[in-house]
Amino acid sequence: MAARRTAILTTSTVAGLVLLLGLKPHQTALPVIAGSGGSAAVAPPTSGSGASQSSPSSSAGESKSGSGSGSGGGAASTYTGAVEQTPYGPMQVAATFSHGKLTNIRALQTPNDSPHSQSLAAYAVPTLTQEALAAQSAQIQAVSGASYTSEGYRQSLQSALDKAGA
Template identity: 50%
Template sequence: MHALNKNRPLRRVLLASATTVSGIVLLLALKPHTGPTVVTDSVAPAPSSSASAAPEASSGTGGSTKSSGGSTKSTGGSTKSAGSKTVTGDTVQTRWGPVQVRITVKNGKITDVTALQYPSDNPRDQEINSYALPQLRSEALSAQSASIDTVSGATYTSQGYQQSLQSALDSAGL
């Protein structure tokens, strides 16, 4: 005899109720995806005490913040010397830890990208970032922008890298 027999409507009601409750429990247990958030730096760069360091000038405003879309951003510090400028991007807090990059710009082109902060708390983080960071660096140098591909297996680090890189490019005026 079939479990959903028309002669036994109570079974159908119980089965439908149990299915509904199970579905609601599964939906409530599902964790929503959250994107990386930007962490602000409230420390301004220290001024140079030497008068002979005239070619270097700090053009970053580390203490200023701006709010857009609910996230708080701070402009990264930058240093300019003989046509070359070094700019540090915002620290982006990802699910696995902070990500921050520094770029060097010469004659309007990115000549170097360095990851200053990245997740490295456990051996798995170190393994992932040992292959992901060089790949992200080479893509950023070849693309000359933050429009780079996400590295498979390092999605959160890639997204944080892209956001920090974009903030550094914005601070550099590129």
């Protein structure tokens, strides 16, 4: 009887270890998503200090007014989406169009109230960007575990698309 218990316990332990060792760790490296022209599609997941970035307080009127500003010469134009407030900080994107096609999406502001929020944004924003570029719209799936960031991203992108008339 004791030998049988020992055999069952040993088999169970080995099976559990095999399953545990078979799990793949979460990937922490961020993929770089390039739009046309090889420009990076995603900015670092901090509020940063780019010239086209606005602070949440100074751009609140912009998010309500719906007025957009196209920029750039030639066939490419960039439209800045509204700043969307999430429980973890602001979310804002800029969308670039070339010849009527969405070619690049750049995060201007991402939730950054804590290291955890920054980590989630660093993971979610590249995924959302890739999906939006593939879909050519803001009708994309949320990233699991980053629901508020995903919703803010979609709303800001939709604002930019509306300004572009897309």
